[in-house]
Amino acid sequence: MNVISICFISFVFLFIVSIMSFLFSLYFLMNDFIYYIEWEVLSINSCPIVMTFLFDWISFLFMSFVLFISSLVIYYSKEYMSEDKNINRFIMLVLMFVFSMMLLIISPNLISILLGWDGLGLVSYCLVIYFQNVKSFNAGMLTALSNRIGDVAFLLAIAWMLNYGSWSFIFYLEFMKNNFESGLIGGLIMLAAMTKSAQIPFSSWLPAAMAAPTPVSALVHSSTLVTAGVYLLIRFNYLLVGNELGQFLLLMSGLTMFMSGLGANFEFDLKKIIALSTLSQLGLMMSILSLGLWKLAFFHLLTHALFKALLFMCAGAIIHNLMNLQDIRGMGGLILQMPLTAVCFNTANLALCGMPFLAGFYSKDLMLEMVSLSYINSFSFFLFFFSTGLTVCYSFRLVYYGMTGDFLCFSNYSMNDDSWLMLKSMLTLLFIVILGGSMLSWLMFSSPNMICLPYHLKLLTFFVCLMGGLFGYFISIYSFMFFNKSLDYYLFSFFMGSMWFMPFISTLGSIYFPLLIGKKMIKSFDQGWSEFLGGQSLYQYLSDQAIFNQLMQNNYLKIYLMSFFFWIIFVLILMFL
CATH class of the missing domain: 1.20.5 (Single alpha-helices involved in coiled-coils or other helix-helix interfaces)
Known part of the structure; x- marks a missing residue:
């Protein structure tokens, strides 16, 4: 079977299943259905081995988004990876990755979640080292070993769940609330989720995983690997609300959001800037989740998946056209060279910033207003709003370096939008990015939320975004005026750009x-x-002793006479003493 048919069959299958899953999610949401399916795999001496699946509107909706984005990524890969001789292997790895995510989404049981969880970790390692070089191997090892910490925490949580008689945590969440075991299990699950979603102090693997092919990055950073931790905590949200675990998660995720936003403003690698923006949005989801607003976190998880996949696809098209150049300082004037790609890129960037009526606006604005309404301390409040300003800041910096000005790469090099297969994927996603946020908000929140805030708090989000955009624009144009090129500046930029070391x-x-x-x-x-x-010295000593013994036993008369003579002298000395 040739390459085109494998890509096309995978694309069609995933696309059809995603549409079906979306329709099921609507049906389950409207009728408030939950299906819990048990499948007895094996029974040995009346001990059943049971596989359990949980189907509700959350799992169906998330599955539809994952499958939709995966289908477009595979269609996109047909052209992006066309030079690769092993593209069949690549498509198979992506399909295994998606299957592991499906298993994680529909599992209400810690054992079956572990299968999907470890499947994601294993296949992500294979995809990160896909381009086999030293950088990829280092990044893959860092990714795998960072995630193993969370896997160990997950195994310990499985062991502690034995206290409840079953691993189906979905039955015990209300019952587990206020005892020691629940706190321990919640802490271990939170640790596992923090490693998978790259929160501080496990953040370093996420930008390193950019060594993977760009279609993989579009899939990993939008809806699969990094969102697995957030999705797990959405299922376990009862254990985090109103206790020290939630407060700790709020602090760590807020710092992650702040750190990644600062780091993206000092980064020049296109893919790493987008990866750091993913890290910032993951911090935002985790911190909203720690406040008990799990539905809002899920809403932002879905809208973020759309525009982040589009952002990575556009970055991949730009890198593909620039002969694998990823430094934004070598770009410029792309809006004239690649107008369709630039339109998709800028729309995704504006959705990330929270531009009104795009996908990101409906979730981000609602979240920040709920934060203003919540009972949190000043430091967390500052982290939320300042990090939002930083998001707009690095987005405008990216637009300034990439889209405006003159083309800075090659003097006689022309780019174009001829990659029609990649464009079809991007334009399909562009349509959903524009309409997806409003559609999801109408679906998920059946009655409109009335958030009554003072005038200055209501306008604070708009003001912070405006200031962040202006600062990002001016810092790009007048960077030589803002910072003197002294040793202190270089140390500061190195500290910020390296994610606080x-x-x-x-x-x-x-x-x-x-x-x-x-x-x-x-x-x-x-x-x-x-x-x-050791062995060599012992061998030498025994060899010397053997030679001496052999010498003593050679029946030489003079040796016997000399021995007799020394023996007589020795006896005489003893007698006279």
Whole structure:
């Protein structure tokens, strides 16, 4: 079967299933249905092994979004990965990735969630190292090992769930609220979700995972791998509300949002800027979730999946046309060279900023108004609104460097919008990005929310976004005036641009001392004392003794006479003493 048919069949199948899943979600939402299906796989001596599935409007709606984006990504990959000889293997890996996510979404049982959870981790490693070079291998190892911490926490949560007699947590959430085991299980699940969704201090793997092909990044950063932790906490939201776990998650996710927003303003790699914006939005979802507003977090999860997938697809088309250049300082004037791609890119960027009536506006504005209405401290309030300003700041910086001005890459190089398969995927997603937010808000919130706020708080979101956009524009134009190019500025920009040194702490910081101890052990033991006391030294000593014994037993008369002589002298000395 040739490449085109595999891509096309996968695209058609996923697209049809996504439409069916969306229709089911509407039906379940309107009728308030929940289907819980148990399938007995095996029964040994009256001990059943049961597979359980939970179908409700949340799982169907999320599945429809994941499958829709995956189908467009596969269609997009047909042209983007056309030079790859192993594209069949790539499509199979993407399908395995999507299947693992499906298993995670519909599982109300910790064991079956673990299957999908580990499937995501394993296949993500294979996809990150897909372009086999040193950078990819390092990024893949960092991704895999960071996520293993969460996997261990998940296994411990499975062990502690034995206290309740079943791993189907969905039955015990109301009952589990206020005892020790529930706090421990909630903490372990939260740790697992923080590693998968890359919250501080596990944030360094997410920008490193940009070593994967761009279609994979569009899938991973929109609706699959990084959103798995948020989705898990949406299911476990009862255990986080009104206790120390929720407060801790609010602090960590707020700092993640702030840190990634600052880092994106000092970054020049196109894909890493978009990855850091994903990290910022994940922090926003987690922090809203910690306030108990799980429906809002889910709403933003879906709208963010749309515009972030479009943003990565546009970035991939730009990188593809620029012969794999990813530095935004080499771009410029793309709106003249690639008008359709630029329209999609700018629309996705405006949706990310919360431009009115695009997908991001309906979720972000509602979330920030609910934060203004909530009972939180000043520091968390500052993190929410300042991080929103930073989002607009780096988005406008990206538009300034990429879209305006002159083309800075090659003197005699022309780009075009001829990649029609990629454009079809992007334009389809563009249509959903424009309409998706309003449609989802009408579906999910049947009655309009009345949020009564003072005048200055009502306009605060608009003011913060406006200031962030202006600052991002001016900082791009007059960066030489804002910052003198001194050593202090370079140290500051390096600190901010390196995610507060987190990648170095995660890699060199965690491995330096074990490697140093290993070096000392080799020098002092393997190449030190063991050289004198080990196998080689023992062999030499025994060889010397064998030679001496052989010499003593050669029946030489002079040896016997000399021995007799020394023996007589020894006896005489003893007698006279």
